[in-house]
Amino acid sequence: MAIKVIFVGPMGAGKTTAIAAISDIPPVATEARNHDKTMHVKATTTVAMDYGELSLDDGNKLSLYGIPGQRQFSFIWPIVSKGALGGILLLDCSMSDWAEQFKFYIDSFRSLANSGAMVVGLNRVEEDDKETVSGVIQDCCENLELALPYFFMDPRDPQDVNLLLEALVINAELDHILQGE
Amino acid sequence: MILPAATIEKIKEILNYSTDIRDEIESLLLCTSDGHEIACASYRGLKIEEAKVSAMAASFAGLSLTIADCCNKQDALGGIVETKDGLIICGLIKTPEVDLVLLGVFAKGVQHGLALWNFRNQLNKFRSLLKS
Numbered sequence: 001m002a003i004k005v006i007f008v009g010p011m012g013a014g015k016t017t018a019i020a021a022i023s024d025i026p027p028v029a030t031e032a033r034n035h036d037k038t039m040h041v042k043a044t045t046t047v048a049m050d051y052g053e054l055s056l057d058d059g060n061k062l063s064l065y066g067i068p069g070q071r072q073f074s075f076i077w078p079i080v081s082k083g084a085l086g087g088i089l090l091l092d093c094s095m096s097d098w099a100e101q102f103k104f105y106i107d108s109f110r111s112l113a114n115s116g117a118m119v120v121g122l123n124r125v126e127e128d129d130k131e132t133v134s135g136v137i138q139d140c141c142e143n144l145e146l147a148l149p150y151f152f153m154d155p156r157d158p159q160d161v162n163l164l165l166e167a168l169v170i171n172a173e174l175d176h177i178l179q180g181e
Numbered sequence: 182m183i184l185p186a187a188t189i190e191k192i193k194e195i196l197n198y199s200t201d202i203r204d205e206i207e208s209l210l211l212c213t214s215d216g217h218e219i220a221c222a223s224y225r226g227l228k229i230e231e232a233k234v235s236a237m238a239a240s241f242a243g244l245s246l247t248i249a250d251c252c253n254k255q256d257a258l259g260g261i262v263e264t265k266d267g268l269i270i271c272g273l274i275k276t277p278e279v280d281l282v283l284l285g286v287f288a289k290g291v292q293h294g295l296a297l298w299n300f301r302n303q304l305n306k307f308r309s310l311l312k313s
């Protein structure tokens with residue numbers, strides 16, 4: 001069986017990039033031209049979903065799904081995330097509203113966060129800002145009564161993305177689910 | 182603004198004067214390929230939620246392209262949803278400046294061939310307008 005993991009987070013956080021960085025198969029994407037450069041300067045944006053696959057050392061497989069981050073596509077989030085056993089929340093911390101986005105996405109995918117099946121990837125954090133960003137995340141988690149593992153990472157770096165997935169597999173006890181098969 | 186105001190006015194004119202298709206089409210909606218609504222007209226008293234349907238049309242068009250690609254078909258033109266109450270057709274309009282999606286909601290009982298023919302005529306009207 002493949003375990004379904006979803007990549008969530010706002011536009012430009014790096015969901016499509018992260019899935020492409022680690023997928024064993026050519027990733028399936030649904031990119032369209034980005035017409036709203038005030039939201040993000042990148043050329044394209046996901047409009048339906050991303051899909052990739054990753055085989056684990058023990059022979060099991062993770063199926064990796066990415067949501068479109070723009071809010072107009074929130075209708076598709078429950079469709080794409082149906083049956084997911086784990087979530088990776090990516091955030092671009094160079095955006096001024098990243099902490100609000102964090103709370104919004106935790107709220108939108110609360111059941112994964114509540115069951116310990118969510119890991120946070122913090123992208124574009126300058127070395128000097130890491131302490132401040134950590135403080136903000138810890139405060140947010142305390143207010144939300146959650147203990148979420150978080151990592152500074154670059155979605156373009158397969159090692160970084162793999163680290164997030166390893167943390168997710170351990171934290172959400174996905175390995176137990178796989179062994180229980 | 183994604184398109185100049187004058188172009189949007191012309192798009193609305195085409196939508197509002199599409200009297201020749203009123204019998205067959207319930208709604209025509211034009212949005213960007215990333216789901217921002219541009220203009221919409223409903224002809225038979227049945228309205229659609231424009232912002233929501235714009236995002237859905239963009240997702241549908243995006244998936245159509247991806248499915249075509251995964252099935253070794255290049256350059257998808259759009260997609261069709263068949264329902265007992267009529268067809269829904271979406272088509273892509275690509276220009277150097279913008280990529281748009283046109284969605285047509287057809288009335289119950291309209292023949293598929295006629296619906297497609299009408300829809301392509303509408304697509305071509307917008308293509309010519311955007312080229313000029």
Ligand SMILES: Nc1nc2c(ncn2[C@@H]2O[C@H](COP(=O)(O)OP(=O)(O)OP(=O)(O)O)[C@@H](O)[C@H]2O)c(=O)[nH]1
Nearest residue numbers: 010011012013014015016017045046068069070124
């Ligand atoms: N320079 C730099 N670029 C980065 C970094 N992290 C991500 N990027 C770039 O940021 C962009 C992220 O875009 P996507 O992967 O499309 O983002 P997404 O989360 O899928 O966004 P939507 O699909 O629009 O919701 C890519 O162009 C990455 O190459 C970073 O640390 N430094």
Ligand SMILES: [Mg+2]
Nearest residue numbers: 015016045046
């Ligand atoms: Mg994406």
